[in-house]
Amino acid sequence: QSVLTQPPSVSGAPGQRVTISCTGSSSNIGAGYDVHWYQQLPGTAPKLLIYGNSNRPLGVPDRFSGSKSGTSASLAISGLQAEDEADYFCQSYDSSLSGSWVFGGGTKLTVL
């Protein structure tokens, strides 16, 4: 069981917009800790997509956006492209676990 909860899968047609939720609790997201989002392609290490709730590293298209409210966070992907098909993970920190990294279980995005 992952500390953060994500939907196992989402899907959308090319050009559409999808959102992936990440729900935590008062000891992690709700405690004010930052949320980061990763994209993982098969056989590769996770790649940082969004850091500090809503910031994009250099090179990440502005089709990707993040937000946070209360004990939850969301990743939105607009203008879906075939290359966006991947696994997406959220990550935060938890005060009950001495500031450890905590992850969502991951969401498989399928581009129809």
Place this chain on the structure above:
Amino acid sequence: QVQLVQSGAEVKKPGASVKVSCKASGYTFTSYGINWVRQAPGQGLEWMGWISGYNGNTNYPQKVQGRVTMTTDTSTSTAYMELRSLRSDDTAVYYCARDPYHWGQGTLVTVSS
């Protein structure tokens, strides 16, 4: 640029130990800690612990406490993660990460009789 290069794949028998290395370059090793994260086949990401690059302080989750030891060698800017009493469910890709942006390439550890 920051780089984390990990050691190669390992195959171990149940009950054995494995030690994975993570060699850092491109920054001052003692200014940052190193996290270890693992991913079992087809599964999510699991945090294995953290070690300070400055003084070697560690923080392990309850699940692996007693089986994992993280160390550093500041002379070579290398972090190590040793996992003992290996079980089949320890089969996973093990990653080191300085921060959310900088990850190693991963090391596959297979536990099989």
